[in-house]
Amino acid sequence: MLIVLQEAGQPEPEQPAEAPDDAASRESEKLRGAVKTKHDTKKRRLRKKLNAELPAEGELQSAQAQVKERLRLSREDLRQAGGEAADAAAAPATADDEAAGAAAPSTSSPAADAAAGASAKSATAAVAAAGGAPAGKPLTAKALRRKKLEEEQRQQAERLREQAEEAQMYSAAHAALNREDRLTRFDAATAQELIRSRTERMAKMTKMSWEALREKKELTEDEQVSFFANSVWEPDELTAADGTAAAPAAAQPQAGADDEVYVYEGEKVYLHRAVFLAKADESKLYYYPSAASATPVSVEHPVNLAEEGLYVGRRPRVTEGNVLRLQSILTMKADVYESKKGWLGEDGRLRMLPDPLKDVPMRPLVPDDDDDVQGVQAQQQHQEQLRLRQLARSEFRPARRWDSPFASLERETPWQLEVDIGGVQFLAHPLFTREHAAVSRLRQLHRRYARSEKSNFPAYFRDRIAALRREIAKLTQEAARLERSQNKNELVLQDYRNRVDAYRAELSTTRHSKIREEAAHYSLLIDLLNAWREVRDIRQELGFSVTDVRCDIEEAVQSRSEDEQELLAEIRDWTEEHQSAVQAKHQLVQAEYLAQRQLYERRRADFESRRLAMEQSGMATGEFDDEPPPEPQPENVDNFVQQIERLVRLGEDEFGQVTCRRRQPGEPLVRVRLLDNSHVTTPLNDIPEQHRAAEETRRRRMESEFFYTIQIYADDKLVGPTEDVTLSSNFALHFNRIYLVEVVQPPSRIRLQLTEHRRGGFRSAVRTIGFASLPRPDSQTTRAQLNFSEVQFSQTGADAGPAEYEGLIRSRCGWRSDSEGNILAPMLKVYDPQTETYVDPTPDAPKLPRLTEMRDPNDPAFVRLNLNAALGQDPQQQQQQQLTGGYCRLNFFEEEFGFCSAEDLDTDLRFRALIMRDRGDIGAEQLKGAPMPAFASLISKEMVEEPKRETDVSRTRASELQKMRMRYEAKMRYVREQVTEAFNAAKGYRTYEEVIDEAKAVVVDILSLLRPLFSRKRPLKPAREIVSRTPLLSLAMAPITLSVNIIDAIDLPSPNDSKQILKPFVEVTFQGNTLRTATMSGTNPDWNASLELPFRLRNATQKPETISDPLVLKVFNDRTYSRPAEGQQAADVGSVVVQEKHFLGSVSIPFSTVYINEKVQGRLQLRVPDLVTGYGGSGAGDGAARRRPRAPALRVFITLQPHLARPGLLQQAFDTWVRATKNTLSRLADEVAGVMRQMQSNPEAQVEEFLYHPRAFVVSMEVKEVFVSCYLSPTGLAPPAELFSRGQEVTDPQHKKLIIANYVSLVPFVSDASAFPGLIDIWNTCEEFMDYQAGDEEEHAVLLANYLLHLSQGTGTQIYLALGNAVPEGSTAYVVEVDGNDKYVWNPSLGLRFNAMGDRCPLISIDCLISAGGVYINKKPFEGVRVLNYGVTDQNYWLHIEKPNERTFECIQQPINYSGGPVGDSDIANIEYEIEITLRKAISEWRPRIVGYSMRVGYMSTDEILQEVRNTKLHEIGMYVDSSDAVPKVQFSCVVYLHKYPKGVLSIRLNLMALNRR
């Protein structure tokens, strides 16, 4: 093409070059004539050429028209030129004409040749050429105009023009490609041509220009870069690069201005041509695709893909006209689109992707109820409105209706489910005796046995083996026959053989499994018999039976020889089968071997022949070194036969292990049946042993006390409990009832919850002991269609031991069918995968196609079904499964929408710290006053750690006892947490009075105004000053001291050495500070000392009530004596003075007592060692005589300076909260509150001592409120009999009481109130107390009171539990014993008895007395213990609140089981050893002495014992010698004795001795 253009362009510049030459030389007239003639000749020539050379086709019409137009234009030019008398004007016109004339023919023919017969192409080529050629025209015009002015520049201009023409041509092509809008004005074919020309030209230009540039050698670097960077050169760049061409190019627009051809660079070619075209017959030039039906593009064999079952999808909707237009284009320009055959599919239609849009919205609109109303009758409308109004006032239905898998849920009557509860069979129960447990095991075994029996597997296996053998024989025969026959088919034969092999393998496995199955059955039988034997043994051992199960064992005697024969037959058969299998295999192998052998022989023969040839030709030869294939040996079956024999006879496997032992030959055939209700149960009266009978009676009583209920839950909603059912004799519960459950929304499951409660105890003793879950029946299942299913449950006890309860619940659940047989179940909706919703099933709705009906597996609508098919499931069934939630829908709450995971949020340190700060767990001191850091990295991990619970030091080597304590602590911690929660809730609770401060109405009290007038001017008795109380807030600031006033002591033990005078002093220790009084003398010293001990809080936030440091008061004898000095300094001194402190007694007061009671005032009995050697006795008297008649006591007054506000509000708040929220026992509570009010209205009652409000209700271990009287059993609890039978039988009741008190006091004292000292006591029952071996004063008191109640039964002694104030405990619980005129007070935690009227009585006041019958509230607590003198019947002193005779107020005490305990004998020895070793080590550490003590303590932990011993300061003996030389020659002796009482109560006796050698 390029060449063509050059050819066309080459003659063109020459023509005008000649013409001006002529014009210059001749006259203007001549010139005009010449031009005319020349013009005429040219015209003629052109016409001739057109006629002669142009092809006659219609496609060339445009080219002709163009040429004609050009002719017309040149004529006009001529006329113009003539008119203006511009001589030169003719020349361009001529040149133009010439160029046009030359261009059209010259280009058309080569193009036509090149196109090789493609006529359309030649036409376009012609057009393109025609477009290219006229580009010269404006240039020519310009050049001529210039030439007219400057002739000498013409030559140069021509050259330039030639170059510029090329550039324009290129740029035109380029622009045509760039501007698609313009391109559209040309047909695509032109564009094709242009593209081609452009690429060619570009290649050339690039090369050329590059060479030109290189020649220039003066390119700047930038230019070079841009040259390389712009692989496509812009037209203006081109012209700029040409340099000289720039000027004419720039001038072109002016040239175009007077022409109607609007030309500018780059596009002029096209526009220029376009104008020509516009003036030509455009309608013919352009191709308009027709909307009329055009001939469709023919495809050889159009197919209907959909009919062939291929998925074509839904085509997007395209209008018919557009489709036809497109087809028209493709048809007309078929040659252009030859390569685009892919536009059309096999079906002859345009290829289109399936419509990506769903034709239904994802969530179909819910039809509005309101709209439905319209158009219905007025009556209905009215009703609808009523309904709507009702709805507006009530709760609305949730709007998520369309997602429910059930259709038509709205119904007047709800759907009805029937839950049929058959019964419960317990497999384990706390009331099981050994026999019961054995029977339960027996039953379970029998159940399995019966199942195995029922399946009748021997017959099954026998039949199967026979069938297999038969089949094998038949096939073998058949194969043999086939082999013999003439025309044997190898394939069929092979198939027979394969089948025989398969059968043989199966036969072998069947035989194995037969043996295994028989062995399993046999072992089951053995187990069953063993279990039965166990039951029988237990019955025999006990002498009676509590269960009525009997085993019926049938023995069918089998003859041994028959069995043997059977066995032999089995072995023979098996061996036979194996042999035949081996033979068959061997034959195969043999055949293969033969084939291989043949091959080998042939190869060998080959080799031999070759070797022979080589040897003959004199070449070296080798040996044939291939080994012949090994000949297969027939497998030896003897070994196998032995194995079989062992297996069949003895059940041994190949390793000699007995794995499947079966019935031996000759053994009788045993069948076992269990017979219930066989009346083997021994009546109670016949039970031989007395205690067994009692126990059994008790057990049976308890059995009858337990009631069982099954709560039915439908989706966690309680739909009804069953009635109470008691245990039947064989621990089964028979419900046998059908419960109707009406549901609106079908529940996803039905849950049964088995609960147990006791008739005797509180309702609170309800326990859930098992669960069973029933699946929701599908909508076609009625109850009757279902069988009972048994669900096993098990419930473990408190400690993770074996299951406490275990059993099977028999139940079933189905829909109900009404009288007409309609199932009252909602229909399941049909899931429509296309809309992803559930639609109501309509009878005429097309069902989802089954897999077989489906056309195309690629159709997305069937993807789910296909998946199901791939999984091998029925699509329908699978679809139902999907209804339960398997369908997929975009969940906007999915994790991937989140920034991070939920864990990230939870674990972020900063967030945790913020939350803790919000809760108040992190205060200013953790943050050190700084604001919360803004980044998690700045927060230390320690800060956000939860407050640690105190770790158990002893966890490392926890004995059973310690484990028990840990359990107790864990339980108490739980209770405390519960209480703390209650407290926190209580904090938020405000009574009306607290919130509203109502000003009282001003009542002018005239009397009070007048009183000063009458009062004494000089009061003789100074008015009492009220001590102001410091609020807790300022606690951290002000220094607080603990003021201890030690007034006097009485009855201190006197030294045995009568020459010595007792010189006692008191040491007070608190928080590590020790102060002492002066030394006084005598056994009743009078110190009157006031000691001030500083009081520290560990940190600012610590609450004073949580300080656990005790205040310890110790009384010592200051013994100073002189003795001759020893050692080298003896000569100087003569004698040394030895000062020793001898411990006489101590008393320890918890700080919280001081804090809560504000003060401790009174006489404290000192806790003295049982034996203080050298004191209080008559010297070498016997042990009993040394007992001091009166215990020493110390009179003190302890208080805090300044006074701290009591935390009393919390208690009240808690009480109020409990009353307000729990509202438990409202009537009684009201009564109690009335008494309280009554007392508070009594001004005398508001004495300071009245601190311990009579609490009629206490909190039990289950965090429930319990009336206190319920803790006392009317008959008391029996103390362990063992206590009274040690050595000789104790008969004296007083002695018994002392023993019991001692026993009770030895139970370790653990304050459960340390979290809320004095505020909340958790009251354990005695059983819990003894089980956990821990409790504080209430527990001790309750236990003691119960014991004493038991002992004083029948006597006239009355026992009360007394709540009151004591020294030093503060508010506490004591036991009061009223025996006629004698009134005693028992300190339960010390085990001491005081005379109530004596001066030592620690009980200061009594708030209430509690008996099993009710509470006696003391109306005059300030009267102290004296109120006891007035009997509880005295209405003036006591207010009686009777215990209501209701079930909820029954006694909650359970009898204590003394048998067993966590402490074994080995433990005792261990503890003893541990204590002894520790003491020895400790004392040797502390320091060496001579005084000895014998102490008796309860066992809590070794630490406490150490503390006790340390308090005696035994270790300091011999230390205070005023001479440095005194090497203390002290030896210590330490003996520990541990005694074990029932229930693991331990008594420890310590004997400590320090021997100081003088």
Add this chain to the structure above:
Amino acid sequence: MAEVHVIGQIVGASEFPENDLFCKWEAHFGPAWKRLEGEVSGQTQVDCPASGEMAYFAHPIDLHFATRGLQGWPKLHFEVFHYDWAGRSSLVGYGFAHVPSQPGLHKIDCVTWRPTGSFMDEVSSKFVGGGIQLKRPDLVYELHDRRNVHSTAGGKVHLELSVILRNFDKFGVEC
């Protein structure tokens, strides 16, 4: 792990038929949100304006959330009550407003509505006081069933909320 602080106040309530008002409020947010600090619900005092139509509460709101997603952006739900001379409180408006997602100070007027009962209900509430209430106030912000409620417009609750966002840009959320 972006954070949102909502600090502001319930300024007051206006355009209610009565002036003596108090307002209960509660913040609701989606499961992806976690409250770090601040109360999510509360009740203002009763304001009985002596003059003017608007009741002022100036009740503080100070919330701090951490979130792991944009779903469930917190919204505030209000129940405005009228406290009448007899000491009874009757409902005059339910409403809710989204916490703005643009950081900065926002003044929000939350329009309210109250359910209307039958003619007799209206008459009785006109003379006797009181009126019907929703059994489940979550209907106010759970928009499923609102269409079934006959309601009438109440007044406005005025809020001033400052919203501070943190770390949202880390997760490509431009605020």
